Amino acid sequence: MPTSPNTRVERGRRAILDALNQSFPATRQELSRRTGLAPSTVAGIVRGLLAEGLVHEHAATERAGRGRPSSPLSPHRPPGYLVGIDFGHTHVSAALASTAQQVVAEDRVPVDVDGSAGHALDRAGALVAGLLDRSKVPAGSVLRTVAGIPGPINQATGRIQSATILAGWAGVRPREELTARLGGEVTIANDAELAALAEHTHGAARGVSDLIYVKASHGIGAGLILAGRRYTGAYGASGEIGHTLVQEGGAQCRCGQRGCLESVVSIGEVWRQLIAAGLPLPEQPDELSLDALVGDPVVARIVADAGRRLGRVLSDLCNALDPAMLVIGGELATGGEPLLEGIRESLRRFAQPAISDRVHVRSSALGARAALVGALALAATEAII
Ligand SMILES: [Zn+2]
Numbered sequence: 001m002p003t004s005p006n007t008r009v010e011r012g013r014r015a016i017l018d019a020l021n022q023s024f025p026a027t028r029q030e031l032s033r034r035t036g037l038a039p040s041t042v043a044g045i046v047r048g049l050l051a052e053g054l055v056h057e058h059a060a061t062e063r064a065g066r067g068r069p070s071s072p073l074s075p076h077r078p079p080g081y082l083v084g085i086d087f088g089h090t091h092v093s094a095a096l097a098s099t100a101q102q103v104v105a106e107d108r109v110p111v112d113v114d115g116s117a118g119h120a121l122d123r124a125g126a127l128v129a130g131l132l133d134r135s136k137v138p139a140g141s142v143l144r145t146v147a148g149i150p151g152p153i154n155q156a157t158g159r160i161q162s163a164t165i166l167a168g169w170a171g172v173r174p175r176e177e178l179t180a181r182l183g184g185e186v187t188i189a190n191d192a193e194l195a196a197l198a199e200h201t202h203g204a205a206r207g208v209s210d211l212i213y214v215k216a217s218h219g220i221g222a223g224l225i226l227a228g229r230r231y232t233g234a235y236g237a238s239g240e241i242g243h244t245l246v247q248e249g250g251a252q253c254r255c256g257q258r259g260c261l262e263s264v265v266s267i268g269e270v271w272r273q274l275i276a277a278g279l280p281l282p283e284q285p286d287e288l289s290l291d292a293l294v295g296d297p298v299v300a301r302i303v304a305d306a307g308r309r310l311g312r313v314l315s316d317l318c319n320a321l322d323p324a325m326l327v328i329g330g331e332l333a334t335g336g337e338p339l340l341e342g343i344r345e346s347l348r349r350f351a352q353p354a355i356s357d358r359v360h361v362r363s364s365a366l367g368a369r370a371a372l373v374g375a376l377a378l379a380a381t382e383a384i385i
Contacts, residue, residue: 009045012042013048015035015228016045017049017055017075017384020075022200022201022377024073025072025074026072027071034209078384081099081137081141082097082144082146082376082380083095083144083146084145084147084148084372084373084374084375084376085148085372087124087148089114092113092120094108094127096135096137096142099383101202101376109127114168117160117172121174139182143383144187145184145186146378147186148372149169149190149191150191155235189374190223191221192213192223192371193232194371194374194375194377195366195374197378198370198373199213199364199366202377204363204365205225205325205362210225210226210321210322211225212321212326213225213329214314214326216329216331219262220241220262222238241313243262244313246259246260246261246312247259247263265306265309267330269306270303270306270332273302277302287331289331289334290336291336294337301338303339304338307339307342307343310332311344311346311347311350315347318355319351324359324360326343326361327363328362328363329370330364340363343361344356344361
């Protein structure tokens with residue numbers, strides 16, 4: 001089906017506003033370079049955005065060669081607030097921020113998110129109400145709420161689409177549920193996608209237009225930024241790499257298959273291996289963090305092995321997508337350098353040399369806050385469209 005001109009213009013508008021939100025002020029030439037849109041297309045779209053008051057133009061400070069003066073542009077920041085929410089598997093966190101993404105208040109509560117969607121949504125509603133109350137911000141001043149969910153969201157229906165990945169949420173429409181609790185405009189996105197956006201906008205991958213963010217925690221998911229844009233797939237289910245088959249007839253996975261990546265690599269699995277290796281660890285720690293442990297050579301070997309197994313799957317993904325950077329986040333990323341080195345080792349072995357020689361593998365710069373920061377970044381873009 002050919003793309004209608006209106007859809008093309010709408011996509012172009014969106015790309016320019018996204019690019020401006022990520023870094024501003026920016027000239028038309030810079031926007032053309034960052035979005036891949038032709039200079040004449042950028043000029044036309046910017047004219048429209050200026051007329052609508054969605055961007056404003058600063059006085060030209062320098063001349064670009066002999067051409068016309070190059071006036072930098074910035075997004076218009078309407079007065080008001082943004083709310084970001086991150087549903088983890090065992091917690092909910094929320095932040096209230098200005099439209100320039102300056103955090104005013106932030107909080108986090110432990111919740112069994114997987115077990116009951118209704119309970120987790122109620123807790124999120126109470127958390128946001130508490131933040132507004134504490135900051136003396138009326139609910140009506142919130143321009144946009146963005147919530148990250150650790151599962152695939154069907155973009156057409158808004159429903160959580162997998163009964164196997166987030167069992168307690170199957171068929172739930174989180175946007176409608178949160179709108180009923182909070183009011184206003186609510187957007188739902190996958191948490192790894194939001195974390196990818198956060199690392200791209202404010203974290204380890206600033207200025208990198210092709211990156212894969214890997215959330216390696218209790219499960220394994222990926223968020224993709226391709227050609228500078230968030231890529232969610234045709235139906236919103238991209239990045240479910242945790243259910244890649246790595247071991248025929250292997251351990252049972254929560255999705256019903258055997259031998260999935262996340263049944264052999266997860267923070268829980270690494271923890272079990274550490275206990276089996278005789279390390280004196282609590283069986284159910286509150287927070288699973290490896291950074292204090294990886295100085296021990298046994299721990300470093302177990303973590304590096306998890307990195308190699310994860311890297312095997314990432315090699316195939318790199319061969320298909322040729323990203324400039326892999327950003328590793330989630331609790332397993334607290335394994336630090338041994339984990340990254342394990343991933344690099346597999347990339348050297350299994351990815352094409354043209355790719356493995358160039359791809360950078362880094363830890364998340366935003367850590368456990370990545371999805372929340374990404375929720376605010378997306379809310380900032382959505383609030384001005
Ligand atoms: Zn699975």
